[in-house]
Amino acid sequence: MTTQQLYEQIQQKQSFLCIGLDTDMNRIPEHLLQTEDPIFEFNKAIIDATHDLAVSYKPNTAFYEAHGLKGWHSLEKTINYLNQKHPEVFTIADAKRGDIGNTSAMYAKAFLQDMSFDSVTVAPYMGKDSVSPFLAVKNKFTILLALTSNEGAFDFQTQQVGNEELYKKVIKTSQTWESSENLMYVVGATKAEFFKEIREITPHSFLLVPGVGAQGGSLQDVCKYGMNDKVGLLVNSSRGIIYASQGEDFAPAARAAAQKLQQQMAKLLHV
């Protein structure tokens, strides 16, 4: 997928919503627990109920790995379902990987080639050669952690390195790497005032924005400071949508929650 195709999808759906498939066995409605693969059945129902409202889906690998082989199988089934039934959506493996070069190449193979995700999140701490193998995969995107939405973001990411914060240094440095046009960045919504300066450093990149909803970030503020002329934002919501109800009506309830966000987004696309 190209960013132009992503932009067209955003225009068509009037949405820049990413739904986080952080599917937790303890929060899956009871009636699904009898099925052979409750995690996949849950994801499938959520996807079926929301795919016209969301442009992107983002399974976080931790929730799948927590169930070992069975969970890994659910992840594979989920991405296969997305790729086959809804090839227009932008898929993100929220894996936060990163290792020395030959090892990162293995992760790139796993997520971008074998499972055919459109993108994967990557941690920047190990520097250029830990990210390059992901960037080298054509027509795929590497979403680098810049400024995350959690409290721990202030431990290191916002520390001054020379005359700028570490997360800015990460963005600036990564823009000099080969195939940097394949980069996107994670920037948490809980720090909306930071978007203005980030857009000065990287006006054109798509930003993946967690932290709206459960974590307290404001959609309006994110758009005010973060939106560019090709939108340039994917705003993620996980728990607020997928656990809108834990009863048998979980899928229509998820749709209603997604629709609420989509309608706000549609307005913000026309400000």
Next chain:
Amino acid sequence: MTTQQLYEQIQQKQSFLCIGLDTDMNRIPEHLLQTEDPIFEFNKAIIDATHDLAVSYKPNTAFYEAHGLKGWHSLEKTINYLNQKHPEVFTIADAKRGDIGNTSAMYAKAFLQDMSFDSVTVAPYMGKDSVSPFLAVKNKFTILLALTSNEGAFDFQTQQVGNEELYKKVIKTSQTWESSENLMYVVGATKAEFFKEIREITPHSFLLVPGVGAQGGSLQDVCKYGMNDKVGLLVNSSRGIIYASQGEDFAPAARAAAQKLQQQMAKLLHV
């Protein structure tokens, strides 16, 4: 396992060798490719041939994930084999994970509880709440990336944050976190001169040291600057041992390569 037990094992085996099970399907001897699970058969043979010479084994999860479900199964079989046949060895899931709190808790469950690794490597970029769920698991260790052995380490890790390098800030800050006694650190052998200052910050922690051998680090220098009164070092070798031969003699060849390192280590334990 406690660090005291690890120290006793080091004394008994006269070794502080960690063997990296970075098992690459393309480098497995041909005669194993006919077996049902070549990766596990390879690991099993390496472990059987070296377990009296090494105190620790470290599968890097990337090499297993690269084969999807099948690879994940090989990883589970490998850790089960280690836990059952060689419960005295210190096992490391080299996973370099790290995410927001509730998500890191899922990774901690996967690696430290379900698979029962003794430890897991974690990336520090997302700060305290991304590491705490790992630290909270009793009698297990969190091995935080501090200064890695790759070229990209100089992109961010060695940048000045205030009046010290980022990797020092990571070590110092993490020492203030709850259950910090469960912390170890990754420090690359390729930067042996850095060990002196690291030991001033963290005199007692075990350091996991990659980069001896293939990546050019000197075992003597690492010991000179990094060893403490409880040894405090786990020196990793992966490719130099497990691919010492790619023929049918790969296991005895691995043993010979491991023995060479172990004999050097035995001498260094008595300097």
